[in-house]
Amino acid sequence: MKATTKVILITGASSGIGFDTAQALAAQGHRVYAAARRVELMEPLKACGVQVLRMDVTDEASMAEGVATILEREGRIDVLFNNAGYGYFGAVENVSMAEARRQVEVNVFGLARLCQLVLPVMRSQGSGRIINTSSVAGKAVFYFGAWYNVTKYAVEAFSDALRIEAKPFGIDVVLIEPGPIKTDWGIIAARNLIDSSAGTAYEQQARPWANAMRWAYESNLFSSPQVITHAVCHAVNSRHPHTRYCRGRGAHLTLDLHALLPTRWWDAFMRQAAKLHLGS
Numbered sequence: 001m002k003a004t005t006k007v008i009l010i011t012g013a014s015s016g017i018g019f020d021t022a023q024a025l026a027a028q029g030h031r032v033y034a035a036a037r038r039v040e041l042m043e044p045l046k047a048c049g050v051q052v053l054r055m056d057v058t059d060e061a062s063m064a065e066g067v068a069t070i071l072e073r074e075g076r077i078d079v080l081f082n083n084a085g086y087g088y089f090g091a092v093e094n095v096s097m098a099e100a101r102r103q104v105e106v107n108v109f110g111l112a113r114l115c116q117l118v119l120p121v122m123r124s125q126g127s128g129r130i131i132n133t134s135s136v137a138g139k140a141v142f143y144f145g146a147w148y149n150v151t152k153y154a155v156e157a158f159s160d161a162l163r164i165e166a167k168p169f170g171i172d173v174v175l176i177e178p179g180p181i182k183t184d185w186g187i188i189a190a191r192n193l194i195d196s197s198a199g200t201a202y203e204q205q206a207r208p209w210a211n212a213m214r215w216a217y218e219s220n221l222f223s224s225p226q227v228i229t230h231a232v233c234h235a236v237n238s239r240h241p242h243t244r245y246c247r248g249r250g251a252h253l254t255l256d257l258h259a260l261l262p263t264r265w266w267d268a269f270m271r272q273a274a275k276l277h278l279g280s
Contacts, residue, residue, distance in 0.1 A: 007074045012084030014041035016183035020225045057110025067117045081131045082111040087148040087189040090196030107151035128171040140258035143270040179251025186217030223248040
């Protein structure tokens, strides 16, 4: 293995940002292991030299087996890109606690457990890089996104704490903070919002917001996944990666507005935002 070649594990690699990043890093000569529940969706990655693993980040045995497989084949893990996650939107009153727990399990605890699994080998190597996918939703709350926001705020705090702990062992911790990216994520989140709000007191407010989300994600308004792929590649290859990569059209504007606007103004803006899209 060349000195510049890194062994990389990417979760959530069956589509979108994970899939695109796996292709890009493999093209750069890295040893890439793409992991997801639906292995069949990752079959095209094999043509790029990517190794495919079935992994469910809510299943302890699945995660431990995946990490062990990589160590058995490669003897090391240089980069973990925690990209698995999803968004279930709905009013707090309507989202079941079972669904809330599942979202936290996938977006937070799965990410945290994989960190625990790779940290010992990275410490023994004296080097490593953990890249966690957060979101602008980790700093700015979105309408009907309570539980998704909870998970991303948690990833921000978790990563900040881990970065302080891991640095003495030569391990960097990086946060990726995408704005809205043109993937199926928003379409699925909008559908979840419609389903969770149907027949409830929140349906009248939720339906325009879900329609606005679907319209925006189906348009060319948002950045492509390649914008995030470029940021992740920089985080992987740079000798001194940034601690945060806030990327995507409107990402910085969103965070600036959230920081500058009085809280009640932001709340009002969120409630009115659905009326601003061109499809209303």
